[in-house]
Amino acid sequence: MLTIFGFGMVVTFTTLIMTKRMSPFVALIVVPIAFALLAGTAVSDLGAMMLDGVKAIAPTGLMLMFAILYFGIMIDAGLFDPVVRYILSLVEGDPLKVLMGTAILAAFVSLDGDGSTTYMIVCASMLPLYHQLGMNAINLACVTILAGGVMNLTPWGGPLARAATALHVDPSAIFIPMLPAMAVGVAGVIGLSWYLGLVERRRLGFLTLGRPRTGQVFASLGAAATGSIDCRRDDAGDEFAMLPREDHADELRRPRLLWINAVLTAGLMICLILAVLPLPILFMIAFALALVINYPSLEEQRQRMAEHAGKVVAVVSLIFAAGVFTGILGGTGMVEAMSRNLLAIIPQSWGPFLAPIVGIISMPLTFFVSNDAFYFGVLPVVAEAASHYGISDVEMARASLIGQPVHLLSPLVPSTYLLVGLAGVEFGALQKFTIKWAILICLLMMVAALAGSAFPILSEG
Template identity: 45%
Template sequence: MLSILGFSTIILFMFLVMTNRMSAFVAIIISPIIFATIGGFGENLGSMMLEGIQIVAPTAILLLFAVLYFGIMMSAGLFDPISRKILQLAKGDPVKIVIGTAILALLVALDGDGTTSYMIICSALLPIYKKIGINPLVLATISVMALGTVSGMTPWGGAATRAISVLGLDSTEYFTPLIPAIVCGSAWIILTAYVMGRMERKRIGIIHLERINKSMESNNEMAATVADNLPKNFKLIWFNFLLTLALMIALILGLAPLPILFIIGFVIALSVNHPNLKEQKSVIKENASHAVPVVMLVLGAGIFTGILSETKMVDSMASDLLRIVPESLGSFFTIIVGLISLPLSFLMSNDAFFFGALPVLAQSASEYGINPMEIARAGVIGQPLHSMGPTSAPLWVLLELVRRDLGAFQRYALIPVIILSLMLIVFALITGAISIAPR
């Protein structure tokens, strides 16, 4: 019964969003409330929702100040030189631009933080997409694929960290055999980018730009960024670059919690770039229009996750999916875990999947003599799909940056991301990261 309620919640949410019947924020709250009430959990809904909000509150604070910080950086033109250089190399060819997007996204994803990755990628490349006329959903899709593959599977990324800790594994032993599969997955992403670039080239052609080596400061259209209407202070580019670099180093070294780092970074950036009090209020007001929708959606996702977790719908869905595996297929259990991780990662938060479902899967695998290490590797394969699911907080930042809604993005990205995820299972199997257990 709980599984039926859980899957019904997911189906209703996806239907409402992908058919544009409701906004994502409304649908992500209404869907679990309806089926939790049907299941008899109405009396406890308030505490369940609050529990979910408390879990995502630090993430919401992080995203609020990250959006505000990068809003200042973009309005200051920090990433315009990068955009100009990429435009010079690509010479208006969508294929080269999209391949460049994939390479940059894969490199940036190494830092392990989705919000930061998306903001850097969009800051550097979104102006080019606007100038050339490339569909921003291409950028969003490639970014999600790169983040799910690199950040999702490396041991310093959030997903693998959870898998390693909950199963008590050694991070080096986990990661080393997975490197070839990640490299193959990265190559597949670049191939996918080439195909998408060819489609965009066929649609819009090669745009021959005149004098693309001139400073973006003298070309208003080329200088367009996510914060189009804010003035740029090019004199402060070096200061902003060093501040952002210091922020990234502090983030990687874990010198302070991420929300605190971005609060401090925002205060410094605001004070230096906009010392005038009236100007500060204007900048905050301008960027708040981008930050508030993101925070709302993250809090909505917290309510969604809180209800599904506290009602045990998530646990029931995972257990029922496990029961449908025939005992005769026990040798292929690692591959089955990889396949199961795709829908579960898409539907569930990483906490719910790795702390709730993965230990159950690992325990079942032990009955077939399968090492928990392989279950951990199989479990993270679903991260590309998780990165485009409703419980992925950084996704809401990405959608706000490219100005697209969840339904439009998922309709565009679902097939290439599913194909990537299936290929990752193949790559992991071929390279020995996961294996078929002997009978």
């Protein structure tokens, strides 16, 4: 009976958020409570389960909150501006260099874990150059979304945070062994940009006509490269538009503090990889230092925190709501019952291969269902089943991240609508053009992850 209730809860949750009958935040709280009560769970026990779930994911919520605030301050202060200008100065009107510069810029800016920010900076910086040279903007959208899909596997990115939350594991334990796979993924995207650049060279006759004059292009990019473009949701809340920024972005820039901010960010990344302190503490310290260094005035600090508060609340509230979902799923015994029945239908010979199987199926599943549905609904059940074959939760969490470059092409991802809107390409055309390359990048990452023992191809447990 618990199995029926468990699968019913997952299916109901997935259906409600896919059909937009409920927001993920509401569904993560209401649906498990309703099914737990139907299964006969006492209200007093239910409260303890939910609180245990929230406590388990509290460190992840703290890490996300301060990571978002930290990178928000770095963007406000202009940490990425020199990189944008430098890449623009190197491309020299060569389509191949333009595309490779786009990939490198997208990978670098994606460090903040926010796809919308990446798309705005890359499109605002590079798109005028594409138009001036007559290049196809679908190439820009392709390499940008793929670079974002790879770099989104940082601990403060949505997928890894969801996987860590759903399985109650340390985000750094997932992230560090995945670094080689991410490096291979980024290299694959840069290699793809080189190939697409060769195609554009031939199409535009670059080698025979010579290099276009790009001086006027760079002159027209000054405002774009310094972040004078913003995006806003329309009244429906789903579509996006480019609008002039209203918060006087130039006044927030701190060019004299560039090297201090760069050293602070590099130090943060090194401490993160070396696990000097827990991730939430590292980001709390880094954010406090960044705020004091760049905006010493109390009024400026208040304004900066208020500016980024909306994004923080949206993300962190979802993470804590997920704690309610996973707490009830585990506390009622549903996940254990579901995994036992799942084990019964999985061929015995397939069990030891569950990690790579999850890596492969994460591509279509995260395309057709949201990350919330996959990580909070599917992953805990499969991970519990895998544990019977000696595959740990952290290994399953790593495997579940493989499909993210494909996931971003899903119509369920709002930020992708921003990208196609900024780039001026059709959503379906981007999917058709990019899907084969996204699958290839995912497979490259899987091979690298298996080679680096991030998860086993065959469990001997």
